Amino acid sequence: MTAAVVLLSGGLDSATTLAIARHAGHACHALSVQYGQRHVAELVAAQAVARQLGAVEHRVVSIDLAQFGGSALTDPAIPVPLGPTVGIPQTYVPARNSVLLALALAWAEVLDAEAIYIGVNAVDYSGYPDCRPEFIAAFQRLADVATRRAIEGRPVRIEAPLIALRKAEIIRTGVRLGVDYALTVSCYQADAQGRACGRCDACRFRRQGFIDAGVPDPTRYVQTY
Amino acid sequence: MTAAVVLLSGGLDSATTLAIARHAGHACHALSVQYGQRHVAELVAAQAVARQLGAVEHRVVSIDLAQFGGSALTDPAIPVPLGPTVGIPQTYVPARNSVLLALALAWAEVLDAEAIYIGVNAVDYSGYPDCRPEFIAAFQRLADVATRRAIEGRPVRIEAPLIALRKAEIIRTGVRLGVDYALTVSCYQADAQGRACGRCDACRFRRQGFIDAGVPDPTRYVQTY
Numbered sequence: 189m190t191a192a193v194v195l196l197s198g199g200l201d202s203a204t205t206l207a208i209a210r211h212a213g214h215a216c217h218a219l220s221v222q223y224g225q226r227h228v229a230e231l232v233a234a235q236a237v238a239r240q241l242g243a244v245e246h247r248v249v250s251i252d253l254a255q256f257g258g259s260a261l262t263d264p265a266i267p268v269p270l271g272p273t274v275g276i277p278q279t280y281v282p283a284r285n286s287v288l289l290a291l292a293l294a295w296a297e298v299l300d301a302e303a304i305y306i307g308v309n310a311v312d313y314s315g316y317p318d319c320r321p322e323f324i325a326a327f328q329r330l331a332d333v334a335t336r337r338a339i340e341g342r343p344v345r346i347e348a349p350l351i352a353l354r355k356a357e358i359i360r361t362g363v364r365l366g367v368d369y370a371l372t373v374s375c376y377q378a379d380a381q382g383r384a385c386g387r388c389d390a391c392r393f394r395r396q397g398f399i400d401a402g403v404p405d406p407t408r409y410v411q412t413y
Numbered sequence: 414m415t416a417a418v419v420l421l422s423g424g425l426d427s428a429t430t431l432a433i434a435r436h437a438g439h440a441c442h443a444l445s446v447q448y449g450q451r452h453v454a455e456l457v458a459a460q461a462v463a464r465q466l467g468a469v470e471h472r473v474v475s476i477d478l479a480q481f482g483g484s485a486l487t488d489p490a491i492p493v494p495l496g497p498t499v500g501i502p503q504t505y506v507p508a509r510n511s512v513l514l515a516l517a518l519a520w521a522e523v524l525d526a527e528a529i530y531i532g533v534n535a536v537d538y539s540g541y542p543d544c545r546p547e548f549i550a551a552f553q554r555l556a557d558v559a560t561r562r563a564i565e566g567r568p569v570r571i572e573a574p575l576i577a578l579r580k581a582e583i584i585r586t587g588v589r590l591g592v593d594y595a596l597t598v599s600c601y602q603a604d605a606q607g608r609a610c611g612r613c614d615a616c617r618f619r620r621q622g623f624i625d626a627g628v629p630d631p632t633r634y635v636q637t638y
Contacts, residue, residue, distance in 0.1 A: 247480070249476065249477060249480070250475075250476070250477070251474065251475070251476040251516075252474060252475070253519055255472070255474070256519055256520045256523045257523055258522065258523035276561050276564065280561065281519075282518075282519045282520075282522035282523050282560065282561070283515060283516075283518040283519035283521075283522055283559060283560055284519070285559070286515040286518055286519070286555065286559050287512070287515040287516060287518075287519055289515075290508060290511040290512040290514075290515040291476075291508075291512060293507075293508040293511055293512075294478055294481055294506075294507045294508035294509070294511070294512055295481045295507075296508075297483065297507035297508055298481045298482055298483035298507050317558065317559060317560055317561060317563055317564050318559050318560070320558070322558045323555075323558050323559055326551075326554050326555040326557070326558050326559070327555060329551050329554060329555075330511065330548075330551040330552060330554075330555050332551070333542065333545070333547045333548050333551050334508060334510075334511050334542060334543050334548055334551070335507065335508055335542055335543070336501050336505065336507070336542060338542055339501065339542050
C-alpha cells in the first residue's frame with residue numbers, strides 16, 4: 189500500500205476524494221488546514237470523516253491567512269453572498285489552494301507519499317481560479333521540479349479526481365464508496381453545531397446535487413426546506 | 414510606486430533582495446515565515462533589516478512545518494552538517510520555498526502587488542531543488558493561472574534577482590545599495606544573540622563571499638576566525 193496525502197476540509201467533495209484515494213489502495217494521510225476560515229465546524233467534520241473512511245492519520249495545520257484578509261471566508265466584515273454572483277465571488281480565499289497544495293507537498297515529501305489528492309471541482313463550483321484544470325496542471329509541473337523526489341525522477345502525482353464531475357456524480361460515487369455524508373459540512377457559514385445555512389453557494393450546489401443524484405439529503409439545516 | 418511582497422528571512426540573500434526591490438521603486442511589504450526553524454535569530458534580524466531598508470511593513474506568519482519533520486532545520490534530532498555533503502543536505506526543508514511563495518502569493522493578491530521577490534540563489538548554494546531556475550519558472554507558471562489577477566490577465570511576477578549571482582556579487586550589490594550586513598543572520602544554528610557557528614553550509618558560503626568580494630565580514634561568530 190503506497191502512501192497518499194489527502195486534503196480534507198470536512199466538506200462533501202474532500203470526503204468523496206478521500207474515499208476514492210482509499211479505494212485506489214492508498215494509505216491515506218488526511219490533512220486539514222485551519223487557515224482562519226469562518227466555518228470551523230468543517231474541521232470537526234473532517235476528524236469524523238477521516239475516522240469513518242479509514243485514514244491512517246489526520247493532521248490539522250494552522251496558518252493564519254485571515255491576517256491577509258480579502259475574503260468573506262476569513263474576514264467577518266465581508267458578508268458571505270447568499271445568491272448567484274457575477275465573476276469570482278467574495279468567498280474566494282486568495283491563493284488558498286496554492287497554500288494547501290504546498291503544505292501537502294511538504295508532508296508528502298516527508299512521508300515519501302506518491303500522490304496528493306485534492307477535491308477541487310470545476311463544474312458545479314463558484315468559479316475560483318484555483319479550482320480549474322489549468323491550475324492543477326500547473327501545480328503538477330511545480331511538483332515535477334520542486335522536491336527531492338522530483339530530483340530523483342519520481343515526482344509526487346497531483347490527483348484531482350472530481351475535477352470534471354457534476355455534483356450529483358460526486359455524490360453517487362461517494363455513496364457507492366461508503367461515504368456518510370451526514371458527517372460532512374459544506375456550508376460557508378455553518379453554525380457551531382455544523383448546521384448549514386442552506387443559502388450560500390456551497391449549500392446551493394450541495395442541495396441541488398442530492399436532488400439530481402436522487403439521494404436523500406442528510407444535511408442538517410438551520411431551517412427546514 | 415507599485416507594491417511588491419519580499420520574502421525576508423533575515424539572512425544575507427533576502428536582505429540584498431529587499432534592497433534590490435526597493436531600488437526598483439517598489440513599496441516593499443516584507444514577509445517572514447516562522448516555520449519551526451532552529452535559527453529564530455533570523456526572524457529578529459529580519460525585523461531590523463526591514464526597518465533599515467525601508468520596507469513599508471513587515472509581517473511574520475507562523476506555520477508549523479516542524480510537525481512534518483524531515484529536516485535538520487526543523488528537527489533538533491537531525492544534526493546540521495558541518496562540512497561539504499553529497500547530494501541534497503539534511504538542511505533542506507521539504508517544499509519550503511513552495512510554501513513560502515504560496516504564502517507570498519496570497520498576500521500579494523490581497524495587496525494587489527505586482528511582484529514577489531525571493532532571494533534564492535543557484536550558484537553558491539546547498540543544492541536545494543527549490544532554489545533552481547526551473548523551480549522559479551514553474552512557480553511563475555503557477556502564478557500565471559492561480560489567482561484573480563491571473564484571470565484578469567495581469568499575473569504577479571516572481572522575481573529572483575540573485576539566482577545567477579556568485580555570493581561575492583550579491584554582497585557587492587548589497588553594499589552598493591546600502592545593506593547593513595551586520596544586521597543579517599545566515600547561520601543555520603545561530604545562537605540566541607545571533608552569533609554564527611562559522612561552520613555550517615550557510616556560514617561557509619557567506620564567509621567565502623565576503624573574502625571574495627573584498628568586503629570586511631561584519632558577522633559575529635561564536636569563535637574568532
